[in-house]
Amino acid sequence: MEDLLPSLTIKTWAEDDRPREKLLSKGRQALSDAELIAILIGSGSRNETAVELSKKILVSASNNLNELSKLSINDLTKFKGIGEAKAISIVAALELGRRRKETETTKREKIISSKSAFEIMKPTFIDLPHEEFWILLLNRSNTVIKKECISRGGVSGTVVDTKIILKMALENLASAIMLFHNHPSGNLKPSEADIKITKNIKEASKLMDIQLLDHIIMTDDNFYSFNDEGMM
Numbered sequence: 001m002e003d004l005l006p007s008l009t010i011k012t013w014a015e016d017d018r019p020r021e022k023l024l025s026k027g028r029q030a031l032s033d034a035e036l037i038a039i040l041i042g043s044g045s046r047n048e049t050a051v052e053l054s055k056k057i058l059v060s061a062s063n064n065l066n067e068l069s070k071l072s073i074n075d076l077t078k079f080k081g082i083g084e085a086k087a088i089s090i091v092a093a094l095e096l097g098r099r100r101k102e103t104e105t106t107k108r109e110k111i112i113s114s115k116s117a118f119e120i121m122k123p124t125f126i127d128l129p130h131e132e133f134w135i136l137l138l139n140r141s142n143t144v145i146k147k148e149c150i151s152r153g154g155v156s157g158t159v160v161d162t163k164i165i166l167k168m169a170l171e172n173l174a175s176a177i178m179l180f181h182n183h184p185s186g187n188l189k190p191s192e193a194d195i196k197i198t199k200n201i202k203e204a205s206k207l208m209d210i211q212l213l214d215h216i217i218m219t220d221d222n223f224y225s226f227n228d229e230g231m232m
Contacts, residue, residue: 019031019035019036019050019051020039022035023039033065034051034054034055034058035051037050037057037058037090038050038051038053040086040089040090040093041081041082041086041089041090043081044081045080045081048081053079053080053081053082056079057076057082057090060079065094065097066126066220067127068090068094069094069095069098069126069127070127070128070129071091072091073088073091076090076091094127098123098126098127101123109143109144110142111136111138111142111143111144111178111213112142114214114223114225114227117136117178117180117214117216118216118218118223120136120144120147121134121136121147121180121216121218122218124147124180125180125218125219125220126220127220128184129184130152130153130158130184131152131153131158131182131183131184132151132152132153132158132181132182133149133150133151133152133153133158133180133181134147134148134149134179134180134181135147135148135150135165135168135177135178135179135180136177136178136180137168137169137174137177138175138176138177138178138213139173139174139175139176140175140176142176142213145172145173145174146172146174148168150165150168158181160181160197160201162197162200162201162204165177165179165201165205166204166205166208166210169205169208170208170210174210175210175211176212176213177201177205177212177213178212178213178216179198179201179212179214179215179216180215180216180217180218181194181217181218182217182218182219183217183218183219186219186220188217188219188222188224189224190217190224190231194215195231198212198215198226198231198232202232212232213227214226214228214232215227215231215232
């Protein structure tokens with residue numbers, strides 16, 4: 001008997017409730033997160049609309065877009081009605097949003113504290129499920145020249161090459177550098193490896209007349225500063 005029932009499609013909804021029509025008539029701000037995702041995926045499954053499916057996906061990520069950004073294509077395709085193409089659309093849209101935010105926060109800003117450095121780098125790390133190591137290159141007035149990714153690793157660590165860091169600093173005529181890496185576990189306590197690499201880079205950069213200002217460990221919403229904690 002169920003096969004005789006019509007499938008639930010957005011076209012059967014009142015026009016004001018259809019995401020595309022709602023966006024056109026009321027503007028993008030009027031749409032919920034689920035409705036925006038529904039536009040990306042276009043259709044749901046036989047038994048639920050694109051909006052209902054989108055709500056289910058959001059619930060799995062605690063209704064948090066940052067958590068949703070951490071889902072892989074494989075994670076998304078586990079939902080009935082989400083194939084590879086739809087999963088790719090979701091991942092691509094969230095990555096564009098992340099890059100837009102990153103672009104807005106990486107203008108030629110001046111570092112005045114560990115907090116200001118954290119805010120500049122936060123968009124880079126906010127939804128990473130693995131560890132990455134980045135540097136900020138600064139001029140004599142502590143204005144950001146450039147930021148560079150040094151390495152990407154797994155959940156528990158990444159390899160850092162001091163020579164690569166110094167090469168980038170010299171090529172960009174940086175007077176100072178700051179180190180950043182994330183702990184996907186959420187634990188901000190520096191490891192012995194973190195302490196050792198900080199010491200090594202500080203000693204090596206001093207020989208090149210480049211100042212290491214800080215090493216900051218990042219989580220989504222907090223940070224640990226070696227400089228603030230007297231670890232430099």
